[in-house]
Amino acid sequence: MLICVGGRGCYQEWGKEPVEMTPGAVVNIQANVKHWHGAAPDSWFSHLAIEVAGEDASAEWLEAVSEEDYNKLK
Secondary structure, three states: OOOEEEEEEEEEEEOOOOOEOOOEEEEEEOOOEEEEEEOOOOOOOOEEEEOOOOOOOOOOOOOOOHHHOOOOOO
């Protein structure tokens, strides 16, 4: 789960459109969903990340979002 507490950021699941995150926005991420999150190009981004224990689930860092994809954000 991601909770935006300041600034402006984005969350994007693989193959879907990005979702803007502003203070108070919450995204509940299901297990094994490939995604990325970070600051919008023109802002800083502060968030809380909460991991809920589950069976056969783990957090894995994958490749970085490409600069081309990141630069498409508004």
